[in-house]
Amino acid sequence: MKEVIRCAVLGLGRLGYWHAENLAYQVKGAELVTVIDPLAGRAEEVAKELGVSNWSQDPDVAFHDDTIDAVVIVTPTSTHADLITRAAKNGKHVFVEKPLTQELSDADKVINTLQQENVFCQVGFMRRFDPAYAEAKKSIAAGDIGKPLYFKAASRDGNVPHEEFIKHSGGIFLDVAIHDYDIARFLMGQDVSSVQSTGSILLESNQFMEKYNDVDQGLTYLTFDGGATGDVETMRIAPYAYDIRGEVVGTEGAIQIGSMRSTDVKLLTNKGSTHDLIQDFPSRFQNAYLLEMIHFISSVQQGKTPNCTAADGKAALEIASAATESFLSGKKVELKKVIEKTVI
Numbered sequence: 001m002k003e004v005i006r007c008a009v010l011g012l013g014r015l016g017y018w019h020a021e022n023l024a025y026q027v028k029g030a031e032l033v034t035v036i037d038p039l040a041g042r043a044e045e046v047a048k049e050l051g052v053s054n055w056s057q058d059p060d061v062a063f064h065d066d067t068i069d070a071v072v073i074v075t076p077t078s079t080h081a082d083l084i085t086r087a088a089k090n091g092k093h094v095f096v097e098k099p100l101t102q103e104l105s106d107a108d109k110v111i112n113t114l115q116q117e118n119v120f121c122q123v124g125f126m127r128r129f130d131p132a133y134a135e136a137k138k139s140i141a142a143g144d145i146g147k148p149l150y151f152k153a154a155s156r157d158g159n160v161p162h163e164e165f166i167k168h169s170g171g172i173f174l175d176v177a178i179h180d181y182d183i184a185r186f187l188m189g190q191d192v193s194s195v196q197s198t199g200s201i202l203l204e205s206n207q208f209m210e211k212y213n214d215v216d217q218g219l220t221y222l223t224f225d226g227g228a229t230g231d232v233e234t235m236r237i238a239p240y241a242y243d244i245r246g247e248v249v250g251t252e253g254a255i256q257i258g259s260m261r262s263t264d265v266k267l268l269t270n271k272g273s274t275h276d277l278i279q280d281f282p283s284r285f286q287n288a289y290l291l292e293m294i295h296f297i298s299s300v301q302q303g304k305t306p307n308c309t310a311a312d313g314k315a316a317l318e319i320a321s322a323a324t325e326s327f328l329s330g331k332k333v334e335l336k337k338v339i340e341k342t343v344i
């Protein structure tokens with residue numbers, strides 16, 4: 001077993017900073033040695049804040065450093081395929097944020113390279129590590145609700161991203177709903193065999209999304225290969241909270257996941273009772289981001305395949321691509337094949 005895993009973080013934006021901070025201070029067995037971002041001054045700023053000794057604007061600095069064991073890729077989705085490939089070819093284990101790649105056609109190439117170079121890859125589907133989703137998985141696996149029949153998810157975000165982000169995001173099904181496609185497979189223990197999706201632009205201020213074939217509200221109906229069905233509601237315009245919920249109905253009961261509260265405080269007055277609501281993804285999934293990184297580092301230390309693999313990344317990407325195709329064509333789309341469970 002390798003005691004210390006020397007890491008680099010690539011991409012120090014909204015989420016990259018968070019992963020870097022966790023690796024610098026909270027993940028046992030990890031040593032954050034380099035931070036990288038092409039944005040002038042960003043890597044130096046983060047390095048100084050987190051006490052990291054090396055920084056650069058160039059990812060090659062991490063790839064060509066033989067003392068680095070693993071890279072954490074938190075860059076725009078369109079860069080993932082290239083960066084994973086370069087990392088793997090330089091013998092680095094990879095943690096990559098979702099989605100695995102922007103284009104489905106790149107997923108197999110990336111998986112082949114990871115296999116050829118014999119490096120591990122974990123995809124950042126952090127909901128699998130969220131204590132509530134993880135507990136639900138355990139309960140379903142223990143048979144508490146019988147055979148899972150129906151999956152339901154709502155992911156509602158109120159922070160509408162700016163136009164430049166939407167332009168490159170790949171659309172609501174790829175950028176947002178993909179978390180629910182992954183967690184659907186995880187909780188149901190079945191792969192998705194067909195999807196039918198639809199969507200709308202509900203806010204006047206989001207009309208610009210039409211240029212990019214995107215919407216601020218989407219709905220995906222899923223059919224699973226074991227006969228179950230489900231629906232995924234996805235929204236960028238929730239005016240009240242960052243509201244993430246899931247449910248599985250089985251033959252013997254149902255399991256509901258997610259509360260919207262950030263603190264367990266309730267205010268009671270003669271006007272009624274109130275409590276706070278979670279407003280953004282870092283607050284809702286703070287624990288999950290840390291736990292997924294602990295899992296990645298411990299998998300690399302032990303030389304074990306992590307739980308959320310590149311094959312899982314491809315499976316979710318296949319569902320997202322089919323959902324996008326269905327939204328654009330108005331037709332149900334069959335997934336070409338059941339995803340192989342490879343050893344990546």
Ligand SMILES: NC(=O)c1ccc[n+]([C@@H]2O[C@H](COP(=O)([O-])OP(=O)(O)OC[C@H]3O[C@@H](n4cnc5c(N)ncnc54)[C@H](O)[C@@H]3O)[C@@H](O)[C@H]2O)c1
Pocket residue numbers: 010011012013014015016036037038039042059074075076077079097098099124125126175281
């Ligand atoms: N799991 C989640 O809940 C979650 C949440 C948000 C974002 N994401 C994913 O994380 C990734 C990054 O998203 P974000 O919101 O942090 O983006 P962001 O735009 O805030 O940050 C991206 C950073 O990457 C840098 N960058 C660009 N090209 C680079 C390169 N070649 N090498 C190194 N750095 C580079 C940019 O300068 C920027 O600082 C995306 O793939 C996104 O889908 C996941």
